[in-house]
Amino acid sequence: MEGYQEANEISLVDLILYCLRRWRWIVVCMILLAGAAGTYKYQATIMDNQLKKENQLKQSRAEKDEEAGVENETIIFEDPVSSAISFSVIGMIGGVCLVCLIFGMSYVMSGKLQDVSNFQQKFGMSLLGVVRKRETKKKIFGFIDRWICRLEEGPCAKIPRNEQIKIAAVNIQNAIRKNPEKKIKRIMLAGTVASNVVTEICEEISEEIEEITFSPYRQIIFHAAALKKLEYYDGIVFIEKKEESYERLIRQEKELALDRNVSVLGVIVC
Secondary structure, three states, X not given: OHHHHHHOOXXXXXXXXXXXXXXXXXXXXXXXXXXXXXXXXXXXXXXXXXXXXXXHHHHHHOHHHHHOOOOOOOOOOOOHHHHHHHHHHHHHHHHHHHHHHHHHHHHHXXXXXXXXXXXXXXXXXXXXXXXXXXXXXXXXXXXXXXXXXXXXXXXXXXXXXXXXXHHHHHXXXXXXXXXXXXXXXXXXXXXXXXXXXXXXXXXHHHHHOOOOEEOOOEOOOOOHHHHXXXXXXXXXXXXXXXXXXXXXXXXXHHHHHHHOOXXXXXXXEO
């Protein structure tokens, strides 16, 4: 029971970074809710002031008030602009809290691979490497994304993507040497994500380790033919994608490999 709890504990730092990576959504929701709250308060204040004016007119027409010695009640009118600004600030804070709550629930309940800091303890497999995704196009305020990336990865953020793939290839070679009693000559590259996502990684690993025969990327969870071919390989390397691959499927594919006496060398996360 204790091991189960440790394996499923949530990293608060990773959760915060998960929300920070979606800062554009946070800004949009913040602006929308701030505008909605400010507009509502502005119109409500104008209507309230109008009602106060009508009440003031009714009081001024009451001739008996002055004769009876009753003073007219002083009516204070609110400034609709300042009221709208104060409500916009409240809406802005509420928008941030709401969208962060939604992202937090998605992080916890999605069942997808999120934090990789304790990967080996969690899945019982070596983490051979983490490959940063390639930036396909320049985004508006991309410097914020790069700052969040440096905040998340630290010094590793300066390592180029191709160098990260080479590091993963070196770790694969090291994992092969750790099994001297079992000669590994054929390795299957497998996982649960679409093959076009990891094509570049598979090709570069095959080029870096020429003495090993690598298979094309296969999904042994979803295709019976790929699972059947697993029996003809000595080892397997899984390539999974952060925030896309499901943890239960990663565990399932590991068990499928072990049941067929295929050495699980480790996992590359991209």
